[in-house]
Amino acid sequence: MSAVSRRYAKALFALAKDSNTLQPTADQLLRLAAVAADPTMGPVLCSPMLSIARRHELAAMLARELTLSDLLAHFLGLLADHQRLEELPAIADRYQQLLDVQLGRVRLTIRSAAALDATQEADVVSTFATLTGKQIVSRVVVDGDLLGGVVVEVEGKVYDGSVRTQLDRLASELSGAASL
Amino acid sequence: MSWRSVVGIAAFFAAQGALASEEAQGHAAHGVPWGTLLLSAINLSIFVWLLGRFVMPAVRSWVSERRDQVINDLKEAAAAKDEAARLKAEWEARLATLERTTTELRAQAQRDAEQERERILAAARAAADAIRKDAERAAAYELRRMQQQLRAELVRQAVHLAEESTRAQWTAADQQRFIADFLKQVRQ
Numbered sequence: 001m002s003a004v005s006r007r008y009a010k011a012l013f014a015l016a017k018d019s020n021t022l023q024p025t026a027d028q029l030l031r032l033a034a035v036a037a038d039p040t041m042g043p044v045l046c047s048p049m050l051s052i053a054r055r056h057e058l059a060a061m062l063a064r065e066l067t068l069s070d071l072l073a074h075f076l077g078l079l080a081d082h083q084r085l086e087e088l089p090a091i092a093d094r095y096q097q098l099l100d101v102q103l104g105r106v107r108l109t110i111r112s113a114a115a116l117d118a119t120q121e122a123d124v125v126s127t128f129a130t131l132t133g134k135q136i137v138s139r140v141v142v143d144g145d146l147l148g149g150v151v152v153e154v155e156g157k158v159y160d161g162s163v164r165t166q167l168d169r170l171a172s173e174l175s176g177a178a179s180l
Numbered sequence: 181m182s183w184r185s186v187v188g189i190a191a192f193f194a195a196q197g198a199l200a201s202e203e204a205q206g207h208a209a210h211g212v213p214w215g216t217l218l219l220s221a222i223n224l225s226i227f228v229w230l231l232g233r234f235v236m237p238a239v240r241s242w243v244s245e246r247r248d249q250v251i252n253d254l255k256e257a258a259a260a261k262d263e264a265a266r267l268k269a270e271w272e273a274r275l276a277t278l279e280r281t282t283t284e285l286r287a288q289a290q291r292d293a294e295q296e297r298e299r300i301l302a303a304a305r306a307a308a309d310a311i312r313k314d315a316e317r318a319a320a321y322e323l324r325r326m327q328q329q330l331r332a333e334l335v336r337q338a339v340h341l342a343e344e345s346t347r348a349q350w351t352a353a354d355q356q357r358f359i360a361d362f363l364k365q366v367r368q
Binding site for chain 1: 348356359361
């Protein structure tokens, strides 16, 4: 994440906070970031071949199509003027982080060997909510390479309870013992 | 006085001698010819004086020079003899020293050769020892490496079998139990 994206995210967050639209702005920004990150739309938006006027026109059209708030529409125009549209995904990430801090919540990613049912996910979220003392926003990713168990990432930490890691650790210990 | 004057005086006395001899022959019949005897004595004295005055210095000078020459020759001969004796002694000493030096050099050469032999043998032994140790180390390393490879392969196979077994036999109940254990550990 670049310093530029952090500065833009911080400015947008301050404006959204002032207008009391933190969450709606976050939702719209996520949609906008998804469009910017799209393999077909992204290169067009970020193309240096486009003139500023054309890029600005494209941004306005995007704002209309996504029914963005005036704040985000202006923000998008500003990014187009300064040729910073490629920073949108990073800005959205940073905005989410600022919003999470503001709302006292943390993002939690659960990588699981198999899809979790609602009870299992709730158990994990409950456990880590207790551990962090914050509201949890969870996301589940199925990763068959884990073989079994889960890996939880929260606040920059990784809690590994996967069969894959235990097997790797066992292999490492056996190899280490063998090399003695 | 020159030699011509001496010869002239000698001729004068010789003529007087001859005259006296003629007078003596005339008076022989009358007893002792005292005048002739006197003149002969005077003649002899003058002759002796002349010899002593003119001949003897030259003879004396020649004898003296000859004597000095002989003395010098003798001195030179003595010096040459001394030099020869000194050279002889020196060469005898050298010969004696040469023999001793030769003996010492031979002994030193033998000692050096022995030391060199010992050194070469020691170096050869050290080299052989190093080669043997290197070979032992290489063999031990290779053995360890192969053992590690074998064990690594065994571990890899065991992990692979465990993976396959887990994939085949992992159930929802296993997942539930695993998650429960994991969360229990997190809470602790």
